[in-house]
Amino acid sequence: MVDLMAREEERDVERLMTEIGRQARGAAAALARAPAGARDAALEAMAARLRAHAARILAANADDIEAATARGQSAALLDRLRLDEARVEAMAAGVEAVRALPDPLGRVLAEWTRPNGLVIRRVSVPLGVIGIIYESRPNVTADAAALCLKSGNAVILRGGSESYASSRAIHACLAESLVQAGLPPEAVQMVPTRDRVAVGSLLGGLGGCVDVVVPRGGRSLIERVQRDARIPVIGHLEGICHVYVDGAADLEMAERIVLNSKLRRTGICGAAETLLVDRACAGTHLGPLIAALLEAGCEVRGDAAAQAADARVQAASETDWRTEYLDAVIALRVVEGVEGAIRHIGAYGSGHTESIVTADPAAAGRFLEEVDSAIVLHNASTQFADGGEFGMGAEIGISTGRIHARGPVGAEQLTSFKYQVSGSGQVRP
Amino acid sequence: MVDLMAREEERDVERLMTEIGRQARGAAAALARAPAGARDAALEAMAARLRAHAARILAANADDIEAATARGQSAALLDRLRLDEARVEAMAAGVEAVRALPDPLGRVLAEWTRPNGLVIRRVSVPLGVIGIIYESRPNVTADAAALCLKSGNAVILRGGSESYASSRAIHACLAESLVQAGLPPEAVQMVPTRDRVAVGSLLGGLGGCVDVVVPRGGRSLIERVQRDARIPVIGHLEGICHVYVDGAADLEMAERIVLNSKLRRTGICGAAETLLVDRACAGTHLGPLIAALLEAGCEVRGDAAAQAADARVQAASETDWRTEYLDAVIALRVVEGVEGAIRHIGAYGSGHTESIVTADPAAAGRFLEEVDSAIVLHNASTQFADGGEFGMGAEIGISTGRIHARGPVGAEQLTSFKYQVSGSGQVRP
Numbered sequence: 001m002v003d004l005m006a007r008e009e010e011r012d013v014e015r016l017m018t019e020i021g022r023q024a025r026g027a028a029a030a031l032a033r034a035p036a037g038a039r040d041a042a043l044e045a046m047a048a049r050l051r052a053h054a055a056r057i058l059a060a061n062a063d064d065i066e067a068a069t070a071r072g073q074s075a076a077l078l079d080r081l082r083l084d085e086a087r088v089e090a091m092a093a094g095v096e097a098v099r100a101l102p103d104p105l106g107r108v109l110a111e112w113t114r115p116n117g118l119v120i121r122r123v124s125v126p127l128g129v130i131g132i133i134y135e136s137r138p139n140v141t142a143d144a145a146a147l148c149l150k151s152g153n154a155v156i157l158r159g160g161s162e163s164y165a166s167s168r169a170i171h172a173c174l175a176e177s178l179v180q181a182g183l184p185p186e187a188v189q190m191v192p193t194r195d196r197v198a199v200g201s202l203l204g205g206l207g208g209c210v211d212v213v214v215p216r217g218g219r220s221l222i223e224r225v226q227r228d229a230r231i232p233v234i235g236h237l238e239g240i241c242h243v244y245v246d247g248a249a250d251l252e253m254a255e256r257i258v259l260n261s262k263l264r265r266t267g268i269c270g271a272a273e274t275l276l277v278d279r280a281c282a283g284t285h286l287g288p289l290i291a292a293l294l295e296a297g298c299e300v301r302g303d304a305a306a307q308a309a310d311a312r313v314q315a316a317s318e319t320d321w322r323t324e325y326l327d328a329v330i331a332l333r334v335v336e337g338v339e340g341a342i343r344h345i346g347a348y349g350s351g352h353t354e355s356i357v358t359a360d361p362a363a364a365g366r367f368l369e370e371v372d373s374a375i376v377l378h379n380a381s382t383q384f385a386d387g388g389e390f391g392m393g394a395e396i397g398i399s400t401g402r403i404h405a406r407g408p409v410g411a412e413q414l415t416s417f418k419y420q421v422s423g424s425g426q427v428r429p
Numbered sequence: 430m431v432d433l434m435a436r437e438e439e440r441d442v443e444r445l446m447t448e449i450g451r452q453a454r455g456a457a458a459a460l461a462r463a464p465a466g467a468r469d470a471a472l473e474a475m476a477a478r479l480r481a482h483a484a485r486i487l488a489a490n491a492d493d494i495e496a497a498t499a500r501g502q503s504a505a506l507l508d509r510l511r512l513d514e515a516r517v518e519a520m521a522a523g524v525e526a527v528r529a530l531p532d533p534l535g536r537v538l539a540e541w542t543r544p545n546g547l548v549i550r551r552v553s554v555p556l557g558v559i560g561i562i563y564e565s566r567p568n569v570t571a572d573a574a575a576l577c578l579k580s581g582n583a584v585i586l587r588g589g590s591e592s593y594a595s596s597r598a599i600h601a602c603l604a605e606s607l608v609q610a611g612l613p614p615e616a617v618q619m620v621p622t623r624d625r626v627a628v629g630s631l632l633g634g635l636g637g638c639v640d641v642v643v644p645r646g647g648r649s650l651i652e653r654v655q656r657d658a659r660i661p662v663i664g665h666l667e668g669i670c671h672v673y674v675d676g677a678a679d680l681e682m683a684e685r686i687v688l689n690s691k692l693r694r695t696g697i698c699g700a701a702e703t704l705l706v707d708r709a710c711a712g713t714h715l716g717p718l719i720a721a722l723l724e725a726g727c728e729v730r731g732d733a734a735a736q737a738a739d740a741r742v743q744a745a746s747e748t749d750w751r752t753e754y755l756d757a758v759i760a761l762r763v764v765e766g767v768e769g770a771i772r773h774i775g776a777y778g779s780g781h782t783e784s785i786v787t788a789d790p791a792a793a794g795r796f797l798e799e800v801d802s803a804i805v806l807h808n809a810s811t812q813f814a815d816g817g818e819f820g821m822g823a824e825i826g827i828s829t830g831r832i833h834a835r836g837p838v839g840a841e842q843l844t845s846f847k848y849q850v851s852g853s854g855q856v857r858p
Contacts, residue, residue, distance in 0.1 A: 029775070029801075032799075032801065033798075033799060112820065114818070114819075114820055118809055118813065120819060120820075125801070127831050127832070128831055211831050211832070212831070212832055226659070227659065230655070230656065232661060232662075232830070232832040233661075234832075250854075253854040256854065256856055257854065257856060259856075260856035260857060261856075264856070264857055346458070364851075368849045368851075369462075370462060372458075372461065372554070372847070373847065374847055374848065375847070375848045375850065376847060376848070376849055376850065377850040377851075377852060378849075378850065378851050378852060379851070379852040379853055379854050379855070380547055380850055380851075380852030380854070380855045380856075381855065381856040381857050383856070383857040384547065384850065384855070384857055386857075389543070389857065390543075390549060390848070391541065391543055391549075401661070402556050402557055402640050402641070402845040403556070403640070403641055403661040403663075403832065403833045403845070404832045404833040406845055406846060406847065407847070407848050416831040416832070416835055417835060418801070418802065418803055418804070418805060418835065418836070419803065419804045419805070419819070419836050420797045420805055420807075421804065421805070421806040421807065421809055421813065422793075422797075422806075422807050422808070422809075423806060423807060423808040423809030424808055425679075425682040425685065425686065425808050425809070426808070426809045426810065426813070427685055427686060427688075427689035427690075427693070427809075427810040427812070428689060428693055428810050428812040428813055428815075428818065
């Protein structure tokens with residue numbers, strides 16, 4: 001009996017999701033035809049409404065926080081979940097920043113004329129309907145909706161159950177703003193249930209009504225999405241980012257870049273997790289680099305050479321080379337030059353972001369060519385791995401996939417294209 | 430006992446596939462570092478070897494044909510399967526044409542400087558390892574391998590079981606040519622078993638060793654791939670392509686484009702399947718268009734208006750609007766102007782290729798903007814939906830997906846990119 005009821009509820013959720021998909025597809029068609037002015041007006045209105053209704057959003061957030069506290073959630077989760085006036089203001093400002101971006105649609109990406117006179121243009125168009133699955137950060141509701149709307153896509157948002165009330169209050173502001181701008185409110189929909197069956201439906205593509213799904217969250221979420229999705233996924237796994245200090249590195253610059261890459265913020269995917277030091281400069285650079293990290297409060301787990309250089313270094317195990325600490329901990333290994341660094345990164349990296357510090361252009365050139373990661377830097381911090389820092393405006397994440405979007409995924413990356421061909425009666429021989 | 434043996438064989442195939450994947454990943458790394466000259470030398474050698482070993486290939490093909498005939502395969506399949514000297518020469522010429530394309534790797538797709546002095550370059554790189562699953566056309570073995578090699582990708586080929594011997598003979602030429610050019614022969618591998626378990630393994634990604642899978646074949650193959658793949662797919666479903674003859678169309682041009690779109694070759698995905706005629710010109714254009722089609726040997730299935738215009742028109746049912754005939758049959762419907770055409774295509778099209786015939790630039794502009802297909806043409810035949818006709822060289826297919834590649838998929842579309850960032854010691858504030 002209970003099973004039958006559960007099955008019945010499941011079917012209800014599936015029916016609900018199918019209807020959401022159908023509405024999203026209709027809204028996407030309207031959005032693709034809407035002028036940039038209407039999309040921008042909606043974004044403008046969204047920013048204003050988020051500010052005007054901050055109290056309502058904060059009250060909903062207080063309910064979420066209370067429930068999460070009662071369930072004994074971790075301090076880290078509570079911090080991600082918590083909103084305050086400054087965070088609501090940051091959300092509104094983020095929406096305004098997205099509005100200020102150039103229109104990513106209708107760009108002529110390429111244009112050429114064939115010998116038979118056909119003129120072929122590749123023109124950017126929306127992807128269509130995007131599903132976003134995220135965890136406890138309620139601000140993703142506004143960030144993701146803004147990026148999708150800017151790029152002319154309808155979006156179906158499925159946030160974490162902990163942030164349900166907060167996301168709902170934020171979503172209400174967004175939907176009202178769409179109506180105000182004359183756009184269909186179904187362009188930004190939020191899954192109105194905490195039921196996990198909804199995630200499965202979304203990953204199934206809602207009968208062809210969802211074009212791509214973007215997961216934003218921790219490893220287990222991303223893995224579930226990659227395992228269960230029947231539609232294309234734009235996502236990233238971990239950021240096991242490396243800084244390689246080459247034999248020809250300036251020590252002062254190396255210290256600055258290593259400390260910033262590791263410690264500016266430890267919880268972001270572009271934070272460095274492993275430091276590789278060229279054996280050629282280990283004698284001069286290893287000690288000071290370790291000392292600087294330890295003094296800054298970072299735990300160092302190193303190989304034998306690193307432990308020999310400083311007794312405070314703990315022993316690294318094989319696991320450390322594969323770990324995304326997201327904390328004030330760094331793995332440290334001495335390698336044989338740029339070739340050794342490239343080999344280590346190839347074996348243990350996650351293809352996210354790596355940096356070389358060196359004054360030798362040949363070593364830098366080889367590293368930038370041969371390291372197969374979304375972002376490779378020379379003499380710069382790995383923490384620049386960010387859409388905003390790239391000048392792309394807000395981002396929905398950093399993709400470590402190789403298909404469609406790689407690296408920061410902003411409004412421009414949420415587009416597809418089509419070919420417009422102009423003829424004068426040509427037929428194919 | 431039999432089940433146990435079957436299970437054991439399945440595990441053997443899985444182990445074999447895993448090893449193929451591992452070797453492909455290693456070859457991809459070598460290929461990504463190989464200069465364009467080495468890739469082109471291998472392609473040159475491939476073309477020469479296909480010509481030199483034509484007799485060996487044709488003998489293997491004769492075995493395939495004999496076996497397929499004995500199994501009572503259809504004439505259409507036998508035609509796709511059959512090779513002769515001209516087809517082997519066409520394969521060799523196709524490989525040479527791919528060699529002659531510009532190098533798709535190392536292109537600077539974009540470059541900009543940030544206010545902090547960081548120089549950011551987006552540079553094209555290979556996708557990695559590509560799995561190609563195809564049916565009975567043995568020439569796909571050479572075509573697909575050439576495109577993958579040109580774009581620096583390792584490839585795992587899984588052909589149809591009917592063409593197994595032919596594909597093996599072709600593959601031998603390719604592998605020998607890689608060795609001759611100093612490249613790893615594992616850059617082009619062919620699955621050495623007809624066991625269908627191998628397809629499942631490939632669609633699972635071989636433990637992260639395959640980056641993308643490209644199906645080439647009929648609907649059931651594409652659907653299986655889209656259902657079972659755990660990795661990104663670049664594929665296309667059907668080409669339900671439309672020609673819309675607008676009220677402002679020149680009748681002579683409309684006839685020429687309609688006949689060519691439908692009948693130049695009926696079996697290709699860019700062949701038109703439905704003709705839409707504006708009610709505004711039905712009185713003058715409908716009769717002559719129907720007569721021209723019928724006289725050219727094309728069956729016409731139309732709505733009431735079309736039947737009224739010519740008694741030889743058979744009645745179309747709802748199914749006809751959704752059918753990819755791939756034959757000398759066309760569906761015909763009278764619609765209310767460009768708006769009616771756009772609505773019909775939105776409801777029944779497959780997002781492949783559509784053409785408008787009109788002398789009215791406003792109608793053409795609206796059609797090209799609002800029809801949401803990979804290729805939209807004005808005053809040109811839908812049969813131009815082809816990588817070669819677009820000037821992109823050979824193609825692996827026409828993608829109706831919206832992610833990564835849309836439209837013709839050539840060597841350039843088989844690339845990804847990375848960001849190379851050059852700094853002078855910048856850290857993130």
